[in-house]
Amino acid sequence: MCAKVINLSNRLITYTVYAIYPVIIMVLLFSGDSRIWRVLLGPLISFVLVSLLRRYIDAPRPYEVTGKAPILNKDTKGQSFPSRHVFSVFVIASTLYFISRPLGVFLMLIGCVLAVLRVIGGVHYPRDVIAGAIIGILSGMLGFYL
Numbered sequence: 001m002c003a004k005v006i007n008l009s010n011r012l013i014t015y016t017v018y019a020i021y022p023v024i025i026m027v028l029l030f031s032g033d034s035r036i037w038r039v040l041l042g043p044l045i046s047f048v049l050v051s052l053l054r055r056y057i058d059a060p061r062p063y064e065v066t067g068k069a070p071i072l073n074k075d076t077k078g079q080s081f082p083s084r085h086v087f088s089v090f091v092i093a094s095t096l097y098f099i100s101r102p103l104g105v106f107l108m109l110i111g112c113v114l115a116v117l118r119v120i121g122g123v124h125y126p127r128d129v130i131a132g133a134i135i136g137i138l139s140g141m142l143g144f145y146l
Helices: 002-031 035-056 062-066 085-096 101-120 126-145
Strands: none
Touching: 002 035, 002 085, 002 101, 035 085, 035 126, 085 101, 085 126, 101 126
16 A cells, blocks of 8 residues: 555656646747746756766666665666656756746745655665756756756
């Protein structure tokens, strides 16, 4: 039962963020808001850079080290640091914070829940999700202002 709740919550948070992001992009596009380029390019460029960083570091996942099966459905090897799920939520949240503060704060709160779920679920270490959150926040802020 607990494993089902963790898996469902992980998917629900992930899908929620990934559904909100394109909706905001469409709103900005159809309203002619010039901030659309910042909302698009900041997360896109930083996502590519974080993906390359993960490949370079290639940190093992907890279940690879301990041999204990993760609660979350995952069988990927390596590329644990930083957490790309948590990074993605936080880069989107911090970028959208500049569009709508309540939305940005809401996304950061559920990003914190996601970070906890990824650690409890056995697919990341705390350092992975903390680094993902910090890099996501900094990337969102830098991407929006550069």
